[in-house]
Amino acid sequence: MVTFFITSVFILGLLAAAIYFWQKPANTSETSELPLPPPRPQNLFADFQPNELKPADEEQLPTPEDLEDNKEAFEKALAEWQQASDRNSTAKMLHAAALSEDAEIYRRALESALHSWREGKLSDISAVELQSLFNGEFWVLSSAARSSGAGFVLKRTLANANRELEGTNN
Numbered sequence: 244m245v246t247f248f249i250t251s252v253f254i255l256g257l258l259a260a261a262i263y264f265w266q267k268p269a270n271t272s273e274t275s276e277l278p279l280p281p282p283r284p285q286n287l288f289a290d291f292q293p294n295e296l297k298p299a300d301e302e303q304l305p306t307p308e309d310l311e312d313n314k315e316a317f318e319k320a321l322a323e324w325q326q327a328s329d330r331n332s333t334a335k336m337l338h339a340a341a342l343s344e345d346a347e348i349y350r351r352a353l354e355s356a357l358h359s360w361r362e363g364k365l366s367d368i369s370a371v372e373l374q375s376l377f378n379g380e381f382w383v384l385s386s387a388a389r390s391s392g393a394g395f396v397l398k399r400t401l402a403n404a405n406r407e408l409e410g411t412n413n
Contacts, residue, residue, distance in 0.1 A: 313343040321352065328359050330367050337376055341383035346393035349384060350400050353377055357404050374408040377401060 320339035324332045333356055340352035359365050360373055368376075381389070381401060388394055 341380040346397040370408040
């Protein structure tokens with residue numbers, strides 16, 4: 244009985260395969276065409292062009308002459324600040340020091356401003372404002388200046404200044 248069942252299933256399978264391969268395509272005279280290429284993807288905004296990264300030109304990097312000009316601008320700002328130290332001149336002096344790309348110069352500027360604030364010459368600047376100014380201008384320095392040896396000393400000086408300024412309630 245099992246032999247009869249297996250044989251009949253085998254014969255039906257062969258018959259189905261023969262019918263499947265015996266059928267011919269419905270229309271053999273037509274040549275099959277290749278499908279069209281997919282449409283190009285479009286942006287949501289037709290006039291949008293993505294930004295491309297461009298290699299840094301040597302002209303964009305600061306030259307030793309530019310850095311010397313920044314140091315001279317700091318010395319000028321420091322001289323003006325020492326004559327009339329107020330909120331605006333302090334901000335300009337610290338910004339000029341940060342633009343010099345020299346951590347030692349910025350440390351000198353920070354210490355000068357902190358010394359004047361201790362003596363009461365910067366009465367129009369609160370401790371919170373001075374702390375914000377110190378920390379904000381610190382990030383104007385390049386990463387190379389911040390990570391240098393002088394940058395390490397500057398970070399220690401800045402941390403000490405922050406501790407001192409946080410301790411006051413002005």
